[in-house]
Amino acid sequence: MSVTSQKAHLLRANKTNPASWWIAGISLSLVSSLTGNLLVLISICIGTMLTVFLARDESPWARSIGFYLKLATIVVFLRVVFRIIFNLGTATSDAFLLLPSLEFDVGFGNTIHLFGPMSELSLVAAFTDGFRLAAIILSVGMANSLANPRKILKATPGALYEIATAISIAINLAPQLISSLNRVRRARSLRGRSKGIRSLAGIVIPVLEDTIEQSMALAASMSARGFGRRGKRTALQILIARLLGFLAVCLCVTGVVLLLISPDQQFIDLAIVFLGLVAAAFTIRISSTKATRTRFRTEPWRLGDLVVFAVSITLLLLAFGGAFAA
Amino acid sequence: MIELRDLTFSYTNPDGSLVSETPQLNRVNLKITKGEFVLVCGPTGSGKSTFLKTLNGLAPSFTGGVITGELLIDGLNLIGSEPHEFAHLVGYVNQQPEGAFVADTVIDEIVYGAEQLGLSIPAIKQSIDEIAPLLDIAELLERPLVTLSGGQQQRVAIAAALIAGQKILLLDEPTSALDHEGANEVLRVLRNLAHDRGVTVLLAEHRISRVIGAVDSVLVVHGDGSITKGAPQSQFNDNRFAPPIIELGLKLGWNPLPTNNSEATKLWQSGKHSIEAKKLAPASKEVVTLQDLKVSFGTVTALEETNLCLFGNQITALMGENGSGKTTLCWAIQGSGTITSGKVTTSFGDTSSMAAENRLDVLAMVPQRAADLLFLNSLSAELTESDRFANVKPGSTASLFQKLAGRIDTAIHPRDLSAGQQLALVLAIQLVKDAKVLILDEPTRGLDYAAKRALARQLNSIRATDRAVLIATHDIEFVAMVADRVLVLEKGRLVQDGLPTDLLSSGNPLASQIAEITREPALITIEQVLS
Numbered sequence: 001m002s003v004t005s006q007k008a009h010l011l012r013a014n015k016t017n018p019a020s021w022w023i024a025g026i027s028l029s030l031v032s033s034l035t036g037n038l039l040v041l042i043s044i045c046i047g048t049m050l051t052v053f054l055a056r057d058e059s060p061w062a063r064s065i066g067f068y069l070k071l072a073t074i075v076v077f078l079r080v081v082f083r084i085i086f087n088l089g090t091a092t093s094d095a096f097l098l099l100p101s102l103e104f105d106v107g108f109g110n111t112i113h114l115f116g117p118m119s120e121l122s123l124v125a126a127f128t129d130g131f132r133l134a135a136i137i138l139s140v141g142m143a144n145s146l147a148n149p150r151k152i153l154k155a156t157p158g159a160l161y162e163i164a165t166a167i168s169i170a171i172n173l174a175p176q177l178i179s180s181l182n183r184v185r186r187a188r189s190l191r192g193r194s195k196g197i198r199s200l201a202g203i204v205i206p207v208l209e210d211t212i213e214q215s216m217a218l219a220a221s222m223s224a225r226g227f228g229r230r231g232k233r234t235a236l237q238i239l240i241a242r243l244l245g246f247l248a249v250c251l252c253v254t255g256v257v258l259l260l261i262s263p264d265q266q267f268i269d270l271a272i273v274f275l276g277l278v279a280a281a282f283t284i285r286i287s288s289t290k291a292t293r294t295r296f297r298t299e300p301w302r303l304g305d306l307v308v309f310a311v312s313i314t315l316l317l318l319a320f321g322g323a324f325a326a
Numbered sequence: 327m328i329e330l331r332d333l334t335f336s337y338t339n340p341d342g343s344l345v346s347e348t349p350q351l352n353r354v355n356l357k358i359t360k361g362e363f364v365l366v367c368g369p370t371g372s373g374k375s376t377f378l379k380t381l382n383g384l385a386p387s388f389t390g391g392v393i394t395g396e397l398l399i400d401g402l403n404l405i406g407s408e409p410h411e412f413a414h415l416v417g418y419v420n421q422q423p424e425g426a427f428v429a430d431t432v433i434d435e436i437v438y439g440a441e442q443l444g445l446s447i448p449a450i451k452q453s454i455d456e457i458a459p460l461l462d463i464a465e466l467l468e469r470p471l472v473t474l475s476g477g478q479q480q481r482v483a484i485a486a487a488l489i490a491g492q493k494i495l496l497l498d499e500p501t502s503a504l505d506h507e508g509a510n511e512v513l514r515v516l517r518n519l520a521h522d523r524g525v526t527v528l529l530a531e532h533r534i535s536r537v538i539g540a541v542d543s544v545l546v547v548h549g550d551g552s553i554t555k556g557a558p559q560s561q562f563n564d565n566r567f568a569p570p571i572i573e574l575g576l577k578l579g580w581n582p583l584p585t586n587n588s589e590a591t592k593l594w595q596s597g598k599h600s601i602e603a604k605k606l607a608p609a610s611k612e613v614v615t616l617q618d619l620k621v622s623f624g625t626v627t628a629l630e631e632t633n634l635c636l637f638g639n640q641i642t643a644l645m646g647e648n649g650s651g652k653t654t655l656c657w658a659i660q661g662s663g664t665i666t667s668g669k670v671t672t673s674f675g676d677t678s679s680m681a682a683e684n685r686l687d688v689l690a691m692v693p694q695r696a697a698d699l700l701f702l703n704s705l706s707a708e709l710t711e712s713d714r715f716a717n718v719k720p721g722s723t724a725s726l727f728q729k730l731a732g733r734i735d736t737a738i739h740p741r742d743l744s745a746g747q748q749l750a751l752v753l754a755i756q757l758v759k760d761a762k763v764l765i766l767d768e769p770t771r772g773l774d775y776a777a778k779r780a781l782a783r784q785l786n787s788i789r790a791t792d793r794a795v796l797i798a799t800h801d802i803e804f805v806a807m808v809a810d811r812v813l814v815l816e817k818g819r820l821v822q823d824g825l826p827t828d829l830l831s832s833g834n835p836l837a838s839q840i841a842e843i844t845r846e847p848a849l850i851t852i853e854q855v856l857s
Contacts, residue, residue: 148430186662187698189682190691191755192715202701209741210698214425220388221426225486226413226442296437296450 016055018147020305025143027312031319032135033260038124041131045072048135048142055146064178068141072134079130083123087116096120180210237286245283251276266320327494327526328358328381333395333405335380337742345742350376352551353395358528360493363520365541365558366530369566370731370746370774372549374530378496381528382416383409399494414443416494417487421502421745423479424471432474432482433467440489453489460523461485461515476648477508481515488519494526495519502532502771505647505800506836513537532746532772535569535803535839539586559583566776570803570839573852590843600856601849604827606810609637611673613794614659614763618668621654628654629818631668636763636794641785643805643826644798645836646815652798653694655815656767659796660691674762690761694768696752697740705743705751706736712755727754729780730773746772757784764788764795770804782808806830806838806850826850 032044049069056062084099101116184206191202222228255273259266336349350373358364366374379385386393387409397405399415417439420426429435433454440450458464461481471479480500487495497516501509517540519525528545531537538544544561546554554561559582562568568576571590575583578597584590614636621629629651636642636659644652657663659670661677662685670677674688693699702708712723724736731750740748749772757764764785770778778801785808789795799805805812805826812829814822814836822829827848832841838850849855 151430183695184698186657187693187695188701189662190660190686190693191699192683192686205701206698210695216388217420217422217425218428220384220409221418221420222428222438222442223387223409224382224384224413224416224418225428225439226410226490228408229410229413229442229444294441294444294447294450296441296447297434 016146016304016308017301018151020301020308021147022143024308024312025139025147027316028139028142029136031315032132032139034319035132035322036128037322038128038131041128041135044135045131045138048138052142052145061148062145065141065145067178068137068144072137072141075133075137076127076130079133080123080126083126083129084118085114087113087118087122096123176211176214177207180214181207184210241283241286244279244286248276248279248283251279327360327362327400329396329398330354330356331396331398333380333393333397335376335385335391335393337389337391348551350391350551351380351553354553356545356553356555358526358555360526361520361524362526362543363517363541364526364528364555365534365537365544366528366547367532367534367544367561367567368547368774369549370750370772370777371734371744372547373744374547375498375744377547377553378418378498378528378530381494381496382412382418383407384418410442413439413492414490415492416496417484417492419480419483419487419495419497419500421499423476423483423500426483427471427479430470430472431467432463432469432471435471435482436467436486436489438489439486443490445490450489453491457485457488460518462511475508476504477511480504480508480512484512484515484519488525493524495528497527497529499530499532499772503648506802508648509533509536509800513540516540532567532770532774533569533801533803534567535571538569538571558585567774569775570852571843574840574843574855577852577855578857587839587842591845594844599844601846601854602856603848604850604854606825606827607639607641607789609811610639610792611637613638614670614672614796616659616668616670619655619658619665619670620667621651621658621664622666623664627818629658632820634813634820634823636796637811638792638794639789640810641789641795641797641808642811642813643809644796644813644815645800645802645805649817650815651818652815653767654818656691656693656765656796656798659763660689660765661685672763686759686761688761689763689765690756690759691765692749692752692756692767692769696749697745699752699755700740700748703739704736705734705738705740708740708751708755709736712758716755716759718758718760723754723758726758726784727751729784730754730777744772746774746777749773750777753781757788760788760791762793764793766795766797766799768799768801769797770799770801778804778807802830802836802838805836806840807853812836 028044028048032041035041049065052062052065056065084097087099097118099115099117102114104112104114106112181203185203188202188206251272253276255269255271255276258272259269262269333351333354334349335351337345339345366377368374376385376389379389380393380397381399383404385391393405395405396403399412402415404412404415427435428438436454436457437450440453445453454467458467461484463478463481463485466474466478466482471482474482484495484497484500495516501512504512513536516527516529520527520542529537529541538558541558543555544558546561548554562572562576562583571585571587572583574580574590575593578593578599580590580593584593612635616632616634618631618633619629620627620631632655644655646652654663658665659677661670661680662682665678672688677685677689680688700708702711709724709727710720713720716723727750728734730753731747734743734747740751743751749769753766753769769781773781782804785795785797789810797805797809809826812822812824812826813820814829827850828834830836830838830841830850831848832845834841840852840855841850844855
């Protein structure tokens with residue numbers, strides 16, 4: 001066996017813990033949103049794609065990467081085109097792209113500038129913005145294509161029954177959406193197309209209905225086999241668990257949003273996220289006290305997982321370090 | 327084991343109002359004893375699935391609606407409980423096991439329920455050791471689920487439903503997607519579970535002919551809210567869903583009615599009968615021609631080089647096990663499927679190079695998942711759209727649909743129709759177009775015998791106008807009813823091409839129930855029996 005195929009084997013999607021792909025995906029999205037370096041962003045895009053093509057298997061969700069790739073391409077394209085069209089900064093000395101400027105008088109003494117000469121800097125900025133979004137999309141896409149949704153579903157804490165059911169349906173939604181899209185599109189051509197908005201409805205409605213029905217069937221099957229079962233808890237325990245859960249979600253969301261919009265107070269923001277995570281852990285702890293699940297076999301953590309972990313944590317630390325230094 | 331007292335279930339609209347004046351189940355009272363093997367049947371759309379789902383809380387939890395009355399399971403009133411509260415008592419298996427699998431490998435799938443219920447590891451191990459040999463899956467434990475055949479998957483689903491020692495098993499049409507062999511494996515297992523293991527089995531089925539001989543009692547969901555239960559002989563006065571064996575008994579005035587084939591054979595052989603030859607339509611001109619058609623997906627060959635003609639005036643049945651290439655062949659003829667080499671030509675042109683709209687004039691197809699074709703938000707809108715598109719007199723689709731599925735309130739949302747009714751609707755939409763070539767992929771799933779007879783009549787009148795009809799199906803009784811010619815695929819190869827009176831006759835693996843009972847040559851349907 002050659003070295004490359006051994007590496008590929010190490011990371012094979014079915015040989016790795018699905019959770020590690022989500023950790024990698026989330027870390028890479030964080031890195032992408034923290035960094036302003038176009039080269040780093042492009043490397044993340046290429047890296048995630050390479051990883052997917054090396055590690056993916058024949059499963060239906062592995063095919064969803066094509067969809068994410070198209071979406072990312074469109075995002076970069078739109079971001080750059082919009083920047084060229086609505087080019088507000090009028091470069092004079094360092095013009096890189098010389099485009100004629102169009103001006104429209106919209107009345108009341110206002111004019112709109114379109115196009116116009118562009119500096120290299122603003123073009124790079126446009127590409128950076130575009131590739132940042134693309135890198136985030138591809139990171140999530142990588143996790144979605146490599147992590148087996150069924151294994152994640154098995155690992156969702158049953159203690160948070162209502163939320164876990166919703167999560168399990170949500171996680172299954174994207175891969176199923178893509179697989180039913182192709183089937184329905186072909187089936188629809190058998191009926192004959194209507195014109196305009198109706199033709200779109202003819203694809204979108206059966207796909208959505210089918211996807212939701214499939215997810216519900218899975219949730220029903222899980223429920224019929226005892227998923228969500230837990231011992232009796234007191235009203236106070238339920239109340240505390242709910243309040244704490246709500247607090248955890250609020251803290252995490254606030255912390256992440258702050259982190260993204262104002263990267264200059266990272267200590268406070270990170271502290272808020274950390275508090276949120278602690279609250280979440282306590283919620284699960286309280287809710288699980290009476291849970292009665294056993295694990296027949298646990299999903300092992302293998303060498304491949306360690307590699308995925310090490311790489312994503314290193315990148316994350318570097319990105320934070322870089323952001324601090326800047 | 328199970329006792330219902332005044333059980334009433336109604337569907338509700340999102341605003342809480344009742345969908346219909348008459349409840350889906352109206353004050354049902356019945357008892358099912360331990361170890362009883364019960365067949366649940368009834369006309370298309372009568373509410374068999376809903377009834378099963380009320381017995382483990384999936385209705386109303388996952389379907390919406392309100393339930394009242396008492397539902398005693400092992401003496402415990404569980405009315406209004408969540409499905410997971412039933413999980414240690416009742417196992418549930420649905421039509422498509424692959425949609426309900428939560429794991430990747432057989433063993434992970436089987437133990438899921440036991441893990442959720444908190445069984446100890448040694449208890450789980452012991453349970454696997456007991457149940458795996460019983461369901462004949464001991465050798466499959468480490469296999470990925472996707473590599474299993476349909477019959478094997480369904481047996482895994484049954485094992486998973488019984489892993490925690492559940493004493494009641496509910497199955498919603500577990501064999502409807504399976505080929506003959508797979509279905510028989512599943513039924514054999516169910517019989518053993520009920521009779522040797524004391525598991526109470528409730529089985530909803532449309533293809534009654536192959537289970538009627540094995541069950542202890544038959545429960546009929548009539549569709550008007552009532553449910554009756556009794557001995558198999560007593561339950562089929564409504565011939566909308568009577569299997570061929572009962573029909574034969576009624577026609578010949580046998581009393582008591584036999585419910586298994588060997589009893590019926592004795593009765594048949596003790597009398598004198600007059601039978602007529604089956605009328606098979608002769609082939610007219612070639613309509614579709616396949617030349618060296620080959621289809622592969624990656625490294626897997628789905629269809630080996632095939633040469634074949636479909637003729638006008640003829641109904642051709644395409645049979646074969648799950649995964650033998652039937653659906654692949656249907657899509658290749660339709661023109662939008664993959665074709666690796668070779669070609670498909672029709673007397674109206676090459677379908678694969680036609681624009682999708684032009685193809686529609688030549689060819690109509692009903693795919694396996696018929697509901698994919700429905701997208702409007704009421705039955706009446708679907709029917710009107712179909713008339714408009716097919717350019718036929720308003721009401722044509724509606725009257726065809728009514729022939730197949732009976733009278734149904736047209737304000738209903740197509741998604742609220744039962745699987746059988748949805749199929750009937752798509753059949754009506756596609757048949758009304760009067761295309762030259764008609765391809766039907768599994769067109770009888772979830773249809774009762776009356777609907778199948780109506781479909782057979784419709785196909786007979788279509789074929790008379792020089793049309794070619796191809797039906798891919800596992801449904802032997804339906805093939806016996808309509809086909810003029812039978813093709814059998816095996817692992818992507820066409821292995822048989824003959825007359826139904828030969829291939830479906832007594833002694834063949836595909837023998838129809840009438841053929842098995844009478845053991846007369848070339849006698850395959852009830853219509854051929856005159857007295």
